[in-house]
Amino acid sequence: MITIFYFAGLREATGTDREEADLAGKTIQELSAWVNSKYPHLSLDAVRVAINEEYALSEDVLQDGDTAALIPPVSGG
Amino acid sequence: MKAYEIVTEPIEPQRYADYVLRPEAGAVTLFTGHVREWTRGIRTLYLAYEAYIPMAEKMLTKIGAKIEEKWPGTKTAIAHRIGELQIGEIAVVIAVSSPHRRDAYEANEYAIERIKESVPIWKKEIWEDGTEWIGDQRKKPDVSNENKGLDSE
Numbered sequence: 001m002i003t004i005f006y007f008a009g010l011r012e013a014t015g016t017d018r019e020e021a022d023l024a025g026k027t028i029q030e031l032s033a034w035v036n037s038k039y040p041h042l043s044l045d046a047v048r049v050a051i052n053e054e055y056a057l058s059e060d061v062l063q064d065g066d067t068a069a070l071i072p073p074v075s076g077g
Numbered sequence: 078m079k080a081y082e083i084v085t086e087p088i089e090p091q092r093y094a095d096y097v098l099r100p101e102a103g104a105v106t107l108f109t110g111h112v113r114e115w116t117r118g119i120r121t122l123y124l125a126y127e128a129y130i131p132m133a134e135k136m137l138t139k140i141g142a143k144i145e146e147k148w149p150g151t152k153t154a155i156a157h158r159i160g161e162l163q164i165g166e167i168a169v170v171i172a173v174s175s176p177h178r179r180d181a182y183e184a185n186e187y188a189i190e191r192i193k194e195s196v197p198i199w200k201k202e203i204w205e206d207g208t209e210w211i212g213d214q215r216k217k218p219d220v221s222n223e224n225k226g227l228d229s230e
Contacts, residue, residue, distance in 0.1 A: 008199035009210040053132035069129055073212035076198030077110050077169050077189055
């Protein structure tokens with residue numbers, strides 16, 4: 001299983017801060033498609049994905065047990 | 078304290094300045110970023126920050142390592158606060174020491190630029206008539222409706 005984290009506006013729009021999904025072996029691009037099909041109202045265009053706390057590329061592949069965090073545009077500072 | 082941390086309590090900047098001060102340092106730059114009440118004519122009541130804490134702390138640590146590589150002889154400490162912050166409170170502190178002032182100034186600005194660009198921290202503005210999560214303040218995505226001209230700086 002993959003644990004997906006949602007932050008900030010994504011957390012509010014999905015109504016959850018995390019969920020598990022059976023996405024091992026899928027790419028980041030496929031993960032985004034899965035999230036988009038579950039939450040069609042989300043805009044993920046500017047969202048980056050981090051796997052296990054490191055920014056990932058859209059072709060990177062998820063392994064069982066990974067955490068995938070959806071990172072909307074940041075605004076620290 | 079840790080040299081690179083996300084905190085929930087009020088930030089005491091002097092602790093970070095003291096942490097980076099060494100006998101070989103002739104300069105310490107101490108940047109504090111504060112909650113601003115007025116942004117382009119819109120009044121903020123307070124801010125709520127959240128972070129992906131473990132990733133944010135890792136990235137702050139990497140920024141510090143990068144600074145020590147780019148400006149040899151510097152030492153850095155960075156903290157960002159999350160939770161509800163009132164007007165005037167410190168959201169972020171960056172302390173850099175170096176033998177001479179130029180490196181300390183440059184490295185300090187480098188750190189805040191990197192934080193604003195990619196460290197997973199978000200702020201929500203709370204106004205009298207609504208709230209909004211603020212998006213990237215440096216590169217504005219075409220498709221996002223998150224900014225609406227309300228970005229800071």
